[in-house]
Each structure stands twice: as structure tokens, then as C-alpha cells.
Amino acid sequence: MKIKVSTKKIANKRIGLDLEALPDPTGTWYGPAKHKLALCIGYGVGDDLHYVQAIDRRPGLFSARDLLRVREAIVGNIIVAHNASYDIGLVNGLLGEHPDLGTNYELPPMFVLDTMGDFKWGGAARNGLSERCDRANRLGWPVKAKIGSPNWRRIAQGDKIEWKVMKEYNLTDVECALGLEEFYRECDSEKTIKIKMWKP
């Protein structure tokens, strides 16, 4: 008896994902209905970045076509995101509760590379997102970091100009996640992020 070893592809490519949502008025960070506060979704890789946002800038209300585009782009690929299960869970919530889609379009289990999931606390100092980006940049790996933040109150009021800021903020985060993942994977002194499985 012998053991034959072959390889199996688990994803076609890495794809960045970031979903922005309004802070939950109940004060919980990630409540069961948080997707109802979703504002926009950025996704893609390299120069092929895409952005969809809520219809008429109303939180939680997305067109079915936009959501299906997101779904098509991410299924079969490996998701790269900061706190990936949060973003995927919210995308899944939007798909599952969309009146034109129903549960048929809920996401299958997905592979993720979470840029914030592992080694979040580095010793005594907090090892948050900006610290990680700083470290990558100090070691010569240019990682585009989030700068500032939109005015969430104006966003909630549907302010058009603020929503343009939101788009840039969101897509910068997609690039940031991809850059950080590459830094961890390619830089010898860093710890590679392990693949995890997200399940609905």
C-alpha cells in the first residue's frame, strides 16, 4: 500500500474585499442585522478594482445586479480583507435578504486570508492596522494605508460629496488589504497569513 500525493487548487486568485457600514445605533459592533447598515462594497485586485454602493445612498439597499456582480467576482477566489469574516458575513446578509434574490444566492463556504485575524496583539503595543502598514512601509513594502475617514454623520444623511470620499476610502482599503497580505507572504521576516475557511 502506498500513499499518492497530488495537489488540488483551492482558489483561482486572491481578491480584495471591503464593505463599509454605518456604526450600529444599538452600540454593538457586529449585530445580527448589521448588513442593513451596509453602505458600499469595494472588491478586486490590481488595476481591476470595482465599487458598488447602496441605491440612493440609503444604507442596506443595494441593487440585485450589483450584489450579483460582487458575488460572481468573489466566489471561487480567495478573499483578502481586514477582518474578512465580518465583510463576507455582511455581503452574505445582503444577498440572503435581498427581496429580488432570496436565499439561493447566499455565499458558499469561502477561503479567506485575514490581514487582521492573526497575531493581532504584538507584545505590549497594539498591533492595529496602521501599525502594520507602518511596519510594511518601514521595511520597504509600499502598502497603501487608510488616511482619515469619511464623516459618518454626513454619510448617513446621504451627502453626495462625502460619498465620494467614502468611495476613495473604501477602495484604498481594498488595496491596503491586498498590499498587506502580499507583504506578509513575500517578506521573509514576516509571518505568512494562514488560510481560513468562512462558513455561512
Add this chain to the structure above:
Amino acid sequence: MSSDVLRAKKKYIAIRRAERRLQTRLDDIDWEFDVLLPEVEKLELEASEKLEIPEFTIVKDED
């Protein structure tokens, strides 16, 4: 008398078997930490880098 010998013999065998099992288990733990876990870690990291995982199939020897 003979039952006392049998009892002692059984206890001796039980202790010796337990010692052997304990030693094997302790050796297994060392092997898991020193050999197996690094191999599994390597597998996980390679999966992250190459986006592929190994598949294992048992095949019969061709005689």
C-alpha cells in the same frame, strides 16, 4: 497461594504495560511537536502561497 502469584503477575503486567504506553505517549508528544506540527505548519503556509492543497490517496501495490 497460586491465586496470590496470579494476582501479583497481573499487577506486574499491568504496570509494565502502563509504563510502556506512557513512554510511547510521551515520545508521541515530542514527535508531534518536533516533527508533525512543523510539517503541518509548512503545509498551511504553502496553501496560502500557492493557493493549492495536497490530496492524499491510498493506492494498492501492484504485484
